[in-house]
Amino acid sequence: MSIYVGNLSYEVTQDDLTSVFTDYGTVTRVQLPTDRETGRMRGFGFVEMATDAEEEAAIEALDGAEWMGRTLKVNKAKPREDGGGGRPAGSRGGPGGGKFSSRRF
Template sequence: MSIYVGNLSYEVTRDDLVHVFSEYGTVKRVYLPTDRETGRPRGFGFVEMEAETEEVSAIEDLDGAQWMGRQMRVNKARPRQ
């Protein structure tokens, strides 16, 4: 399972997300897509954790939380179409 993290500040780094999500367990992977033309972050990312129970706990606690001046949207990522 992968977690979608949306409405992120454009200043957020991979290390920032690892720090926040590591409070819920082991972070396996973080992906922050960037705009092809500008190279700037797109304001969302994906986090994968070691166990599904850790992911569920992170989603429950972080969805709607204020972080870096924005209200995060955190939920289960949908499969790519």
């Protein structure tokens, strides 16, 4: 399981986020996605902790908390869905173009 942390300051670092979450248990991973073009932090991140109980405690304590001048949105991360535009998986764009080419989307 992973924790979604939203409404982060653009100045936050992995070390900053780790230090906040270690109050609730062992942090095993922190990810702070950046914009591909600008390299700037996108304002959200993901935290993984050693146990589900630690993650639940962190979510309960930190959701709605103010940190670095922002009100945090903290909840269970939803599984990433494939998508984001473009052609459907397996589509090749032309007749007979792939194993799903006869399927309607």
